[in-house]
Amino acid sequence: MSRVIGVIGLGYVGLPLALAFIQQGYSVIGVDVNEQKIKTLHSKKSYLPDVSDEAVHISITGKKLIATSNYARLTEAEAVILCVPTPLTANHTPDLSYLLQVGAALSKVLRQGQLIILESSTYPGTTREVLMPLLEQGGLKVGNDIYLGYSPERINPGNPNYTMEIIPKVVSGITEQCTDKILELYATVFSEVIPVSSPEAAELTKLLENSYRFVNISFINEFAMLCDQLNIDIWEVITAAKTKPYGFSAFYPGPGVGGHCIPVDPLYLQWSANRRGANSKFIEYSQAINLSMPNYIVERVKDCLGDATLAGKSILVIGVSYKRNIDDVRESSALNLMTLFMQEGATVLYHDPYVPEVTIGDCRLKSEELSAQNLAVADCVVIVTDHSQLPLQLILDHARLVYDTRGMTRGYEGKARVVRLGSGLQEQRSVHFLEHGQ
Known part of the structure; x- marks a missing residue:
């Protein structure tokens, strides 16, 4: 038995x-x-x-x-x-x-x-x-x-x-x-x-693991904002830096962290520390960076469109789950980003092969087909979640403007104007030699 x-x-x-x-x-x-x-x-x-x-x-x-x-x-x-x-x-x-x-x-x-x-x-x-x-x-x-x-x-x-x-x-x-x-x-x-030695040590182990990721992802997001100002491609810089065989672990920028662990566990640790009169300045600042990313992306999209307002614009968001290849939208930055686009007066559509529908405020949206027509009519296509099955070539061949928060478009070429988070506002041209280990 x-x-x-x-x-x-x-x-x-x-x-x-x-x-x-x-x-x-x-x-x-x-x-x-x-x-x-x-x-x-x-x-x-x-x-x-x-x-x-x-x-x-x-x-x-x-x-x-x-x-x-x-x-x-x-x-x-x-x-x-x-x-x-x-x-x-x-x-x-x-x-x-x-x-x-x-x-x-x-x-x-x-x-x-x-x-x-x-x-x-x-x-x-x-x-x-x-x-x-x-x-x-x-x-x-x-x-x-x-x-x-x-x-x-x-x-x-x-x-x-x-x-x-x-x-x-x-x-x-x-x-x-x-x-x-x-x-x-x-x-x-x-x-x-x-x-x-104790349940407390085991509990804190989990918080350390995710606070480490939270702080480093927030840092690389801040670094991406710096690269925007310097007009230097952060994706190229990270690819170069990770060739060092010691002392560096690659983290990547994006629209903010999400899920049931990374954005949550550090705040459990902060709360626990505060109960004892302590505080983590790293977590506090990292939280501020994380929460600021959707607002930052909205402003970058405005800059890309050359307009101070998004009123009347059509925004197609690609990917709403908090990470690739799953259907989990808990704490997803995509939802915050879509909310901000709507508050700016934009018409927001989305496509996600894993998430058939989402609720934004009082509005229930359904995933749209990623067709040539839907891509072409959007004023801006924003890649938020880097699902591995996304048809990137279709996107780049038919969209007018693509704002890529995940660096997915490196190595691809198409008709669309492409701007990547952490690479300034100029049209992106991929550099291939590091990607292929040359």
């Missing part, structure tokens, strides 16, 4: 995690309050780009994945893994409402000997100070009756080169025995499991 685990939250982290356990012979009880997700799984279909219909079909048909909204089923599991959203409030403070709801519900169904692991990104102390008291409301004590720990998720949606199982897994428990139990469980799925 196969071992059984539970996964609460079947989103971008939880569903791939459940399938990773199934691949190692486990049965998984997946709990989610979103009934549409449950119905989709019951129909043997996937709702995530990184998860195939075939994988879901095999798991459901073989009764290895039980998708339900019923917490009572979790009594059958030896371990329960929490993969719930931990977004920011409107005031940019931690929103643990999902975790609080799950913790309270879980406390009513826990049984002796179960292991609970939190994977959601959060501030240091959450596992011990927030989740543990909730779980103990049912009368079971952590370290004696049940076991509790933290392991930060490291999934990278849209990146097939790093599957979940080969990314080293950082783990820690409230007690030494808690840590041992997490190590034993995760060692059956992940190629490398790395214990750290």
Whole structure:
């Protein structure tokens, strides 16, 4: 008989995690309050780009994945893994409402000997100070009756080169025995499991990883603005700099960071630091740069069009998900950018092969066909998300003006006037020798 685990939250982290356990012979009880997700799984279909219909079909048909909204089923599991959203409030403070709801519900169904692991990104102390008291409301004590720990998720949606199982897994428990139990469980799925001294250290590990990316992406965006003023191509500069075999890691400019981690985790760290009378000036300044990028791009588009206003202009935005090859629009800078274009009086259309519709304020938009006609009538085509399947040649052959925030058009030629973020306002002419390693 196969071992059984539970996964609460079947989103971008939880569903791939459940399938990773199934691949190692486990049965998984997946709990989610979103009934549409449950119905989709019951129909043997996937709702995530990184998860195939075939994988879901095999798991459901073989009764290895039980998708339900019923917490009572979790009594059958030896371990329960929490993969719930931990977004920011409107005031940019931690929103643990999902975790609080799950913790309270879980406390009513826990049984002796179960292991609970939190994977959601959060501030240091959450596992011990927030989740543990909730779980103990049912009368079971952590370290004696049940076991509790933290392991930060490291999934990278849209990146097939790093599957979940080969990314080293950082783990820690409230007690030494808690840590041992997490190590034993995760060692059956992940190629490398790395214990750290406390849940707080594991929680902070995740915040460090994403704060590092947040600060460096914000820095390279500031550098791009500097390159605009210098009329030097930042894409060429980065390509040259990364030929150095040590001491440099390439980061790339864009419309701002998005998703459930990079724009969120640093603010969890900042909030946690502020509680103790401390502050990160790097995070504070990086946040200001990140939030300024959509406004900066709007101003650059105005400059490209040679007009102080966008009223009456037609803007075609290409890509609205926060990163390439996924359908996730959480914290996407594209939505902020589209809002600003609309506020300027522009007519805004968009195309995204992964996102069929979005809501901007009170306006619901549907993805438009990327046709020669739609490209030709737009006053400006703005490339926001660098999906790998975009027909760049079609875009450059039929658009009048392309503002490229991702550097995708390097190496391509067409009829369109092309201006890239971080390269001044002159028409761009690609330089090929660095791109081909010559």
